[in-house]
Amino acid sequence: MGKSSKKPSQLEILIELNDELENYFNNTIIPQLFVDADMMLRKYTPAAMKHFKLSASDLGKHISEVSHNIRFPTIIENITEVVETGKDLEKEIQTTDKVWYQMNILPYIIRKENRTNGVIITFVDINDRIQILNGYERLNRNYENIIHSISHDIKGPLSNMEGLISILKETPADVKDNRLIIDMLSESVVNLRKTVEDLADIDYDKEFAKAPERVNFENIIEDAKLALRDKIAESNARIFTKVRESEINFSRKNIRSIVYNLLSNAIKYKKPDCEPVVTISTEKSGEDILLKVSDNGLGIAEDQQHRIFSRYARVHDNVEGTGVGLFIVKGMVEAMGGRIEVKSKEGEGTTFLVYFK
Incomplete structure (x- = not known):
């Protein structure tokens, strides 16, 4: 007779699931924290240890004692909100080393009891994206500056030209006087052209505008x-x-x-x-x-x-x-x-x- 297969016990199943969870936490490259409903840090990934300077002695501590490396003063309130509502929360934060992350706080739900027993906090590095956005915002500001500069800087030469044309229309037809006014008008045209050319020749962030x-x-x-x-x-x-x-x-x-x-x-x-x-x-x-x-x-x-x-x-x-x-x-x-x-x-x-x- 063949050997009968033994059904794994509930304890063995839990141990296997725990081993799988440990394996995931130890091998993922994503910074993650597991904080229970009492705000105690229960687990973290190696990536989180590296980025937030955590150590084994931090396990079991209140999150307020280990969040000093995360520049996000409302983290306690946000964890509480997710635990109480059971809804995800997403925010952009910056760490003490000036790196930007997208922080996702997800409820850790015990399905059998239908209650939230803590949160898993995931940090996605968006620093490069933030730098790109800063570049775009800088470009937008430069475009606005060009528009405002054109609006402002050509008013002076235009006013001069309008004034000289009015004088030219009102003065007697004296060749000498008219010649002087025309020369001044020509000079104003040259100044206006130079102003427009200078403004049009602005070359911001040439390397930023990629092919x-x-x-x-x-x-x-x-x-x-x-x-x-x-x-x-x-x-x-x-x-x-x-x-x-x-x-x-x-x-x-x-x-x-x-x-x-x-x-x-x-x-x-x-x-x-x-x-x-x-x-x-x-x-x-x-x-x-x-x-x-x-x-x-x-x-x-x-x-x-x-x-x-x-x-x-x-x-x-x-x-x-x-x-x-x-x-x-x-x-x-x-x-x-x-x-x-x-x-x-x-x-x-x-x-x-x-x-x-």
Whole structure:
């Protein structure tokens, strides 16, 4: 007779599960902490030990005693919130060594008892992404500075030219006097031309604007959401994504600027007393990749839609803006052989369709 197989006991099953958990914690490269409902640190991964300078003596300590290496003063409150609500929590934090992480606090639920017995805290390194965002924000500030500089710096030469032309019209036709005024007017034209050329010749972060490369839409969308997190939080905007085509060969700087501008506009042009709802999707459209950004905002009147991609075009004067965002987006898309279209109904929202070759 064959040897009968023995069914493992409950204790053996628990030991095996514990061994698997230990093996996972010891081999994962992701910094993770396990904190129980009493705020005691029960376990951490080697990566967490390295990044947060933990030691074996920290096990069993209250999280407040070991969180000094994490520059996040509300970590106790956030752990308590997750334990009490059973809902995930996500935030960006910075450690004492100036490294940025996306911190996810997930409830550790005992299914049999249907209760939360602590949390697992995961840290994802987003330092490179933050640095890229800082670069984009610097570029946006530089673009704004150029616009403000043009607006401000050409006023002086233009005023001089207008004044000289008025004098020329009012003075008697004396050849000598007119010659002097014309010379002064010519000098003002030269100064104006030089001012415009100087402003147009600004070359910020040339190395930052990279050539086309394989770009992941999910990452770009998350970057834009991260850069706009204050506006998203302030407006209580809800952002939904449906990415069916994940990658595109495009300038990372430009694709990020396109998504950033379209998402920013979707939030900015919201209806009064109505929380923005924005859907960002990608899909295949023939031989093109189609990016769609739809919102439930103010919408654009049909007779105004033809001019929204023009430089300095404004269709909602009650909303702050320079009117150059969509002009820049159109230029970026068309420079790479693509096209951008708009579908909108006043009072019901807008959808921008960007076709990439």
